[in-house]
Amino acid sequence: MKIQIGILGYGNLGRGVEMAVNQAEDMKLAAVFTRRNPKNLAIATADVPVLNIAEAPAWQNKIDVLILCGGSATDLPKQTPEYAGMFNVVDSFDTHAKIPAHYAAVDEAARQAGKIAIISVGWDPGLFSLARVYSSAVLPTGKDYTFWGKGVSQGHSDAVRRIPGVKNAKQYTVPVEESLAAVRRGENPELSTRQKHTRECFVVLEEGADPSQVEREIKSMPNYFADYDTTVHFIDEAEFNEKHSGLAHGGFVIRSGNTAEGHHHLVEFSLKLDSNPEFTGSVLTAYARAAYRLAEEGKKGCRTALDIAPAYLSPQNGDELRAHFL
Amino acid sequence: MKIQIGILGYGNLGRGVEMAVNQAEDMKLAAVFTRRNPKNLAIATADVPVLNIAEAPAWQNKIDVLILCGGSATDLPKQTPEYAGMFNVVDSFDTHAKIPAHYAAVDEAARQAGKIAIISVGWDPGLFSLARVYSSAVLPTGKDYTFWGKGVSQGHSDAVRRIPGVKNAKQYTVPVEESLAAVRRGENPELSTRQKHTRECFVVLEEGADPSQVEREIKSMPNYFADYDTTVHFIDEAEFNEKHSGLAHGGFVIRSGNTAEGHHHLVEFSLKLDSNPEFTGSVLTAYARAAYRLAEEGKKGCRTALDIAPAYLSPQNGDELRAHFL
Numbered sequence: 172m173k174i175q176i177g178i179l180g181y182g183n184l185g186r187g188v189e190m191a192v193n194q195a196e197d198m199k200l201a202a203v204f205t206r207r208n209p210k211n212l213a214i215a216t217a218d219v220p221v222l223n224i225a226e227a228p229a230w231q232n233k234i235d236v237l238i239l240c241g242g243s244a245t246d247l248p249k250q251t252p253e254y255a256g257m258f259n260v261v262d263s264f265d266t267h268a269k270i271p272a273h274y275a276a277v278d279e280a281a282r283q284a285g286k287i288a289i290i291s292v293g294w295d296p297g298l299f300s301l302a303r304v305y306s307s308a309v310l311p312t313g314k315d316y317t318f319w320g321k322g323v324s325q326g327h328s329d330a331v332r333r334i335p336g337v338k339n340a341k342q343y344t345v346p347v348e349e350s351l352a353a354v355r356r357g358e359n360p361e362l363s364t365r366q367k368h369t370r371e372c373f374v375v376l377e378e379g380a381d382p383s384q385v386e387r388e389i390k391s392m393p394n395y396f397a398d399y400d401t402t403v404h405f406i407d408e409a410e411f412n413e414k415h416s417g418l419a420h421g422g423f424v425i426r427s428g429n430t431a432e433g434h435h436h437l438v439e440f441s442l443k444l445d446s447n448p449e450f451t452g453s454v455l456t457a458y459a460r461a462a463y464r465l466a467e468e469g470k471k472g473c474r475t476a477l478d479i480a481p482a483y484l485s486p487q488n489g490d491e492l493r494a495h496f497l
Numbered sequence: 498m499k500i501q502i503g504i505l506g507y508g509n510l511g512r513g514v515e516m517a518v519n520q521a522e523d524m525k526l527a528a529v530f531t532r533r534n535p536k537n538l539a540i541a542t543a544d545v546p547v548l549n550i551a552e553a554p555a556w557q558n559k560i561d562v563l564i565l566c567g568g569s570a571t572d573l574p575k576q577t578p579e580y581a582g583m584f585n586v587v588d589s590f591d592t593h594a595k596i597p598a599h600y601a602a603v604d605e606a607a608r609q610a611g612k613i614a615i616i617s618v619g620w621d622p623g624l625f626s627l628a629r630v631y632s633s634a635v636l637p638t639g640k641d642y643t644f645w646g647k648g649v650s651q652g653h654s655d656a657v658r659r660i661p662g663v664k665n666a667k668q669y670t671v672p673v674e675e676s677l678a679a680v681r682r683g684e685n686p687e688l689s690t691r692q693k694h695t696r697e698c699f700v701v702l703e704e705g706a707d708p709s710q711v712e713r714e715i716k717s718m719p720n721y722f723a724d725y726d727t728t729v730h731f732i733d734e735a736e737f738n739e740k741h742s743g744l745a746h747g748g749f750v751i752r753s754g755n756t757a758e759g760h761h762h763l764v765e766f767s768l769k770l771d772s773n774p775e776f777t778g779s780v781l782t783a784y785a786r787a788a789y790r791l792a793e794e795g796k797k798g799c800r801t802a803l804d805i806a807p808a809y810l811s812p813q814n815g816d817e818l819r820a821h822f823l
Contacts, residue, residue: 190757194637271819291823298631298764300823301807305624307822308783308810309776311520355769430779431516434771438624441767443681445760450635453756457634477818481627482803484634492803493597496633497617497626 173199174463175233176456179224179254180240181205181212183418184263187452188238189215195456197486201234231257235466236459238262240452248273255281255288255473259462261455263293270296270475278473287466288473292458293451294442295319297476299424302440304477306426310436313428314359318346318367322420322447330395331372334388336380339408341415343371346423354425357435370401375411420447457484499525500789501559502782505550505580506566507531507538509744510589513778514564515541521782523812527560557583561792562785564588566778574599581607581614581799585788587781589619596622596801604799613792614799618784619777620768621645623802625750628766630803632752636762639754640685644672644693648746648773656721657698660714662706665734667741669697672749680751683761696727701737746773783810 176192178185181203192200193216202220205212209221222230227237237258241247247264254260255277264273270291281288291297295317303315320343327342346368353360360366372389376382386403390396406415421443429435444450458476461483465474482492502518504511507529518526519542528546531538535547548556553563563584567573573590580586581603590599596617607614617623621643629641650670657666672694679686686692698715702708712729716722732741752764770776784802787809791800808818 187756194757267823270823271816274819296823298635301631302766303822304807304811304818305627308786308807308812309624309779311812430513430772430775431520432772432775434775436771436776436779437767437769439765439767439769440628441763441765443763443765445762446756446758449756449758449760450762453635453762460634475819475823477808477823478806478815480804480806481630481634485630486634486637489804490597492630493600493801496629497593497596497622497801497803 173197174460175199175201175235176459177202177204177227177230177234177237177258178240179204179227179237179250180246181207181214181221182240183448184452184455185240186215187446187449188240188455189452190449191453191456192459194453195460195486197460198456202230227254228257234258236261236462238455238459240455248276251288251290252276252280255286256284257286259287259466261289261292261459261462263297263451263455264291265293265296267296274473274475282472285471287462287470289458289462289479290473290475292476293454294444295422297451297454298442299422299440301476302424302438303426306424306428306438306440310426310428310430310438312430313426313436316354316362316367316425316427317422318351318425319422320344320346320368320420322422322444323418325418327370327372327395330392331374331389334385336377336385337374338377339375339411341373341411343373345369345371351423354427355437355439357427357437359427364398365400368399370396370399372401372403373411373415374403374405375408376405417445418447420444460484460486499523500786501525501527501561502785503528503530503553503556503560503563503584504566505530505553505563505576506572507533507540507547508566509774510778510781511566512541513772513775514566514781515778516775517779517782518785520779521786521812523786524782528556553580554583560584562587562788564781564785566781574602577614577616578602578606581612582610583612585613585792587615587618587785587788589623589777589781590617591619591622593622600799600801608798611797613788613796615784615788615805616799616801618802619780620770621748623777623780624768625748625766627802628750628764629752632750632754632764632766636752636754636756636764638756639752639762642680642688642693642751642753643748644677644751645748646670646672646694646746648748648770649744651744653696653698653721656718657700657715660711662703662711663700664703665701665737667699667737669699671695671697677749680753681763681765683753683763685753690724691726694725696722696725698727698729699737699741700729700731701734702731743771744773746770786810786812 239262331340426438565588653668747769
């Protein structure tokens, strides 16, 4: 019997989860739930029901793990506690500062319902968090660095698109090569926000919009751009569609530390992803396997990637892992 | 009360563990056990007893975790099951092909004694195993690559030293840059042994030894050198001591895979270590913390790195980890 997976929310991330579930031999996509009219939503997999979100509660006995694919700003803070009261759930909640509060709310709901919830899995938080915890546990005397990119920041792209006169925009976060090199050389530099990343924007203007005005508005935007060296390129729609429609991303987590007699050690974890939502969907899917197994063991409550042993993510059993992966 | 650590075996690795334990605020080195005459062994830490290995059993109630620092060839296959019958233990058993048998022997001993044993931790097996399992669980369609080096292989250095006429020798394992680059480009190449690594030897000859004879013997040695492109440099003892006394090592674990629609993803974990035994000792020490906590929970039996959640390795608690590392 395969693990029965439900998907709640069918944007880029939901579609990425669908692909990953279809690649997993031990899983079956059971249903997709949407806030849209299901009749207007075509999914990639044949013979899988697409249902309105209101029908989800009726599927409690037919779904082993529900993967929540909404956004962190407004969807997940409400959805994850709500659905953890009915299903084993996995989410990719990624507002770092609000994780403790999200954890507490989800943990209470999941415990009361006797369900397992795994929150904040993806690559950051998620795989990058793992890299930070493992490497700082092994090298307690040292410094951690996280660089993102080169890749598309959806939040920054959205912020540029909200500026009057902007028809379309994409923002790339780019690590500063010289800073990355200094970290790799073991120099343990103190890096300001500006020294870690630059921001590069590709903007299509509405007809008649003033490029210098738009550029000023971008570069002076607090939090998003003001603390960075930002480059703005104005391009036409054809070039935008041809060159900037992807969702590539990636990054680096580096721990640079010393053992007692001054020997230096560098631990580096990096990702280079052609599709951020597809890779994030793949991580969610692996953790859905873990959620299923933990639930089978009778465990309940909220977990993060830090609380789950790696073997739970793999379709292979302990004997196979020890023989082939260790 | 700090975690009381014992070290059994005081070579390079035992000394690396000692340094790591002294860096850990929640641990205290309680005793070092040796097969040598303890009177002739000076350790780095003041006021810690150095005792003959025969006295270890009397310390069962004074040591929380005993870290076994012997070799994988003959020491650990015997020692780990034996001491798992008396202590919670951690070892760095690294003969990959024999891990399943070692696991079975240690698991039985630890279960009978009600103790926790964690085997095969270090960086390969250990952190590299984690990278392989996490990345293949997330990207099931893909290929794994492990490259070692540039670094000193103790086994290969020993093999060269056993050749008649060789006074001293050091062997470096070097990844083939072009193969590493092809993997990073996502080409998923099939790589032969020769295409993955080269071997570089620095040899000091005994007086009167024939260099061409020694070079032939090295290059034709089955398993160790015959399948590799090997370079042999003959140097004098002064140069050897000046340039080749270190134990640096490192390597790369790369997973190159695709999500369903052909998007490519690269997951890379790498280490660059000035001292292999000190870093390995640091990993053993982090897993000793995990062993202590698992034992406190009443768990027993054998574990590997794959069976242990990352949070167990960190001195910080769940709230702190969620707030600062996730």
